[in-house]
Amino acid sequence: MRTHKLKVFLNNLEGLNFMENEALLKITNNLEEKLIEVRHDFHRHPELSNEEINTTKTLRKLLNEAGIRILELPLKTGLVAEVTGLKKGPIIAIRGDIDALPIIEETNLDYKSEVFGKMHACGHDFHTTVILGAAYLLKQQESNLSGTVRFIFQPAEETGKGAEDVLATVALSGVKAIFGLHSAPDLEVGSFGTNVGPLTAAVDRFEIEIKGVGTHASSPEKGIDPIIVAANIITALQTIVSRSVSAFDQVLVSVTHLNSGNTWNVIPTTAYLEGTVRTVNAKSREFVPQRMRQIVKGMADSFGATAELKWYAGPPATNNTAQWATVALEVAKEQGYVIKKLPSTLIGEDFAYYQEKIPGAFVNIGTGVSYSLHHPKFQVDDAAILPGSKYFAQLSKRVLDILSQK
Numbered sequence: 001m002r003t004h005k006l007k008v009f010l011n012n013l014e015g016l017n018f019m020e021n022e023a024l025l026k027i028t029n030n031l032e033e034k035l036i037e038v039r040h041d042f043h044r045h046p047e048l049s050n051e052e053i054n055t056t057k058t059l060r061k062l063l064n065e066a067g068i069r070i071l072e073l074p075l076k077t078g079l080v081a082e083v084t085g086l087k088k089g090p091i092i093a094i095r096g097d098i099d100a101l102p103i104i105e106e107t108n109l110d111y112k113s114e115v116f117g118k119m120h121a122c123g124h125d126f127h128t129t130v131i132l133g134a135a136y137l138l139k140q141q142e143s144n145l146s147g148t149v150r151f152i153f154q155p156a157e158e159t160g161k162g163a164e165d166v167l168a169t170v171a172l173s174g175v176k177a178i179f180g181l182h183s184a185p186d187l188e189v190g191s192f193g194t195n196v197g198p199l200t201a202a203v204d205r206f207e208i209e210i211k212g213v214g215t216h217a218s219s220p221e222k223g224i225d226p227i228i229v230a231a232n233i234i235t236a237l238q239t240i241v242s243r244s245v246s247a248f249d250q251v252l253v254s255v256t257h258l259n260s261g262n263t264w265n266v267i268p269t270t271a272y273l274e275g276t277v278r279t280v281n282a283k284s285r286e287f288v289p290q291r292m293r294q295i296v297k298g299m300a301d302s303f304g305a306t307a308e309l310k311w312y313a314g315p316p317a318t319n320n321t322a323q324w325a326t327v328a329l330e331v332a333k334e335q336g337y338v339i340k341k342l343p344s345t346l347i348g349e350d351f352a353y354y355q356e357k358i359p360g361a362f363v364n365i366g367t368g369v370s371y372s373l374h375h376p377k378f379q380v381d382d383a384a385i386l387p388g389s390k391y392f393a394q395l396s397k398r399v400l401d402i403l404s405q406k
């Protein structure tokens, strides 16, 4: 009796969704072709962080076409969609970022950027398409899903702010595990890498404003030269990595911008320094700015100048949990990926904000050997797209099964 009722219910459901199912079938029958076409379209029309209006519109259209539910959220750009199985179960999320960079593309691709000065040079068009492909595949198999998969099409990764905007909505409420990917231009198509712990670094920015006393260049004794103070501060900052943290800890302190004075015969009043600190653990991330404040203040005091350090915290380091990094690797092996050990990197990734709240794993997928990320000649091999989508669909199912068994 119950089986009969369920069958009737399913038939009705199928009747209701008949049009959508037809459309979805058309997509999944030629999935690779469809995904390549979609990525080329994104690549031709790159949009910068927080300006992803058309990218969002396109995604909305593509998801609607396939009957995939879109959540109503107060996001200016980007969107979140979901597929829910017939069996009630846990909620998990997979995330692709959607923004491009202010770079003039220098490839010869026939789908090269059509917007001068903007380019998908970090492969986010690839990430978006892989997650979309996973959404199609999971929609097709939704009756067998033991829970809900949310698809986070995240805006503004490059500014490090988009993840926080998504987290400020209810998009991730109840989400038990989260996964994300980055294209890897140093790995062949078919290669895969991830690890337990950090995969990217905490990326913080600092500014130092030094105030001295300006004077005629002929009588430095009448002033306080901020350039000398700046030079000493820069040199002393180098001792943080070499003398104040363990040689086994990955810490980077770089002054990347120095500005003072505007002519040859005047000692200026102020000097300005700017730079970045990269760390992979919370302890160092807390320690380095403390030590910097000591150095900045102490050095300025010793010359009779004043100096102020301003600190701008960026995303923390990504942090893959042992459980989910292991599952991510297992599924990759099963899907035929060759597992590669990843070199350490101190780039940033705002996926880390999700991992502060939700356990999960961030993975690297080989997109064919190419110029580095953010390079005007960076390229992604189309052959990496479909396997990526299949991987994320399979990973989602596996994670839901594991969580449902608890």
Ligand code: NI
Pocket: 122, 123, 124, 157, 182
């Ligand atoms: Ni990126």
